[in-house]
Amino acid sequence: xxxxxxxxxxxxxxxxxxxxxxxxxxxxxxxxxxxxxxxxxxxxxxxxxxxxxxxxxxxxxxxxxxxxxxxxxxxxxxxxxxxxxxxxxxxxxxxxxxxxxxxxxxxxxxxxxxxxxx
Amino acid sequence: xxxxxxxxxxxxxxxxxxxxxxxxxxxxxxxxxxxxxxxxxxxxxxxxxxxxxxxxxxxxxxxxxxxxxxxxxxxxxxxxxxxxxxxxxxxxxxxxxxxxxxxxxxxxxxx
Numbered sequence: 001x002x003x004x005x006x007x008x009x010x011x012x013x014x015x016x017x018x019x020x021x022x023x024x025x026x027x028x029x030x031x032x033x034x035x036x037x038x039x040x041x042x043x044x045x046x047x048x049x050x051x052x053x054x055x056x057x058x059x060x061x062x063x064x065x066x067x068x069x070x071x072x073x074x075x076x077x078x079x080x081x082x083x084x085x086x087x088x089x090x091x092x093x094x095x096x097x098x099x100x101x102x103x104x105x106x107x108x109x110x111x112x113x114x115x116x117x118x
Numbered sequence: 119x120x121x122x123x124x125x126x127x128x129x130x131x132x133x134x135x136x137x138x139x140x141x142x143x144x145x146x147x148x149x150x151x152x153x154x155x156x157x158x159x160x161x162x163x164x165x166x167x168x169x170x171x172x173x174x175x176x177x178x179x180x181x182x183x184x185x186x187x188x189x190x191x192x193x194x195x196x197x198x199x200x201x202x203x204x205x206x207x208x209x210x211x212x213x214x215x216x217x218x219x220x221x222x223x224x225x226x227x228x229x
Contacts, residue, residue, distance in 0.1 A: 004160075043206065096215075104149055104166070105163055106151070106218060110159060
């Protein structure tokens, strides 16, 4: 079974500064994917970034980057140059890529509420 | 492309009533999912489907049923609604294990 832990219930950051949202995971699968989703107050789920367990480079998407440390089983999200519109709930999630009963199923963490101050 | 659409957006049910939450995707994705999100929590998988005619239980399937007769549609049936089923329900789809695309959600209250 997979488990995702997000230990920061809430984070605050000043506009234009960088912020790191923590995510650790537990899995016995060798091949898996890690995802970050953003959920603004309007409620929709917005995909931000993906990292495959065998990807050698850390994933980047614009202002988002994923600090992937496989040995430590961590997949932290880094948001650079924070904007007021980044204020939202952020979820880390993972799914196994190998065969078996859990194939494709996403397991989500509890989320971190990010507040960006002007 | 409409992506993933869900109806209704909001619904209030009385205890013991039944209803079907509709979900349609137009991206020809083989995988579809139903999640529930309780206040302040992450999403929990209710049921998922890897293709038409194939469904399987997720983490919290009790009180729900699904069917998948076409690639596009994946309705979720609530039988005998209970207050514990008050939640926001999200439908999602994906091509295999790639990123999942989510619908806008259905906010359900059971009184």
